[in-house]
Amino acid sequence: MALRVDFRDVTKAFPGTPPAVDRLSLTVEAGTILALVGPSGCGKTTTLKMVNRLIEPSGGDIVLGDAPVSQMPVKDLRRMIGYVIQYVGLFPHMSVAENIAIVPRLLGWNRARIDARVDELLTLVGLAPETHRDRYPRSLSGGQQQRVGVARALAADPPVLLMDEPFGALDPITRVRVQDELLSIQRKVRKTILIVTHDMDEAIRLGDKVAVMRAGRLVQHASPVDILRHPRDAFVAELIGHDRLVKLLSTLSVGSVMSADAAPADVPAVARTASLEAAFLRMLDTGRDVLAVEGGGSLHIRDLLCASTG
Numbered sequence: 001m002a003l004r005v006d007f008r009d010v011t012k013a014f015p016g017t018p019p020a021v022d023r024l025s026l027t028v029e030a031g032t033i034l035a036l037v038g039p040s041g042c043g044k045t046t047t048l049k050m051v052n053r054l055i056e057p058s059g060g061d062i063v064l065g066d067a068p069v070s071q072m073p074v075k076d077l078r079r080m081i082g083y084v085i086q087y088v089g090l091f092p093h094m095s096v097a098e099n100i101a102i103v104p105r106l107l108g109w110n111r112a113r114i115d116a117r118v119d120e121l122l123t124l125v126g127l128a129p130e131t132h133r134d135r136y137p138r139s140l141s142g143g144q145q146q147r148v149g150v151a152r153a154l155a156a157d158p159p160v161l162l163m164d165e166p167f168g169a170l171d172p173i174t175r176v177r178v179q180d181e182l183l184s185i186q187r188k189v190r191k192t193i194l195i196v197t198h199d200m201d202e203a204i205r206l207g208d209k210v211a212v213m214r215a216g217r218l219v220q221h222a223s224p225v226d227i228l229r230h231p232r233d234a235f236v237a238e239l240i241g242h243d244r245l246v247k248l249l250s251t252l253s254v255g256s257v258m259s260a261d262a263a264p265a266d267v268p269a270v271a272r273t274a275s276l277e278a279a280f281l282r283m284l285d286t287g288r289d290v291l292a293v294e295g296g297g298s299l300h301i302r303d304l305l306c307a308s309t310g
Contacts, residue, residue: 003159004030004063004065005027005051007047008062008063009060010023010047010060012058019043021047021057022217024216029208030192032193032209033186033195033209035203035207035209036211037212038198038213042213043216043217048162051194052078052162064077064159064160082153082156083153084161084164086167090137090148096133096134096135097133100117100148100151100155103156118133118151121151122151124151127148132144132148142169142170146167147181150166150181150182154189159191160194163194179206182206200239205251208223210223227240228244228251249304251275252275252307254274257276257306259300259303260296262298263290267290267291268288268292270294270299272295279291279304
């Protein structure tokens with residue numbers, strides 16, 4: 001079961017420097033993904049590490065469900081939180097199965113339960129158990145290692161998952177594939193996930209909500225669509241980049257803006273679940289300003305224009 005995470009006026013100050021995190025207040029709803037995004041040194045990783053108390057706050061409270069993390073024994077807290085880092089951190093002398101089984105062994109699970117969980121998680125992350133459980137990290141690609149890292153973090157079924165730049169070391173093609181895998185896993189397990197990234201594209205792609213940070217402070221906290229439509233200031237707009245409209249069209253689905261009106265009989269069709277970006281490209285390819293929507297309805301070029309302005 002996922003848990004809500006509340007940051008209540010949380011501050012972290014290190015001696016001799018401005019606060020790394022300055023009076024942060026926001027809520028991560030249970031079963032959702034929050035993407036923390038911003039430039040290096042903005043406080044996003046410090047924020048993440050205060051959740052599992054790798055760093056202790058200087059002030060304020062972080063509440064997991066109904067329990068302040070400051071009042072929980074560290075060992076118990078960290079067993080409730082999965083943790084995935086950029087360079088995976090798999091133990092090279094342990095097999096894939098042994099890496100995934102670390103926390104269940106610490107919890108005293110029996111061998112049969114551990115073996116079943118390892119196979120379940122390998123299947124979940126898209127790695128066939130029969131060909132991967134006995135392999136060692138050095139024989140895996142970067143993407144495969146990162147998937148094993150996610151499986152290990154999920155091994156004891158924690159309600160919260162922390163991910164610190166988990167895909168930053170992957171090449172662009174593998175990165176997109178593993179992002180897709182994470183979204184697929186989230187649809188099945190519905191954990192509360194906090195993911196740190198410096199990449200606004202990744203934040204928009206993965207987050208149910210995006211929290212933009214700058215110099216330790218929260219600049220904007222909203223859905224990806226709201227941030228793309230209405231960046232709060234020039235800093236957020238600069239993070240988004242000049243292709244804001246393209247990002248927005250890739251985020252919204254045809255079904256979210258389509259009309260119930262019937263389309264002309266001779267126009268091409270598009271799936272209701274397709275992105276508006278894909279629909280726009282279809283319009284360009286066919287030279288039509290309206291598409292039929294599979295299952296009924298239509299999408300007109302004006303619907304795209306309205307979606308871009310909100």
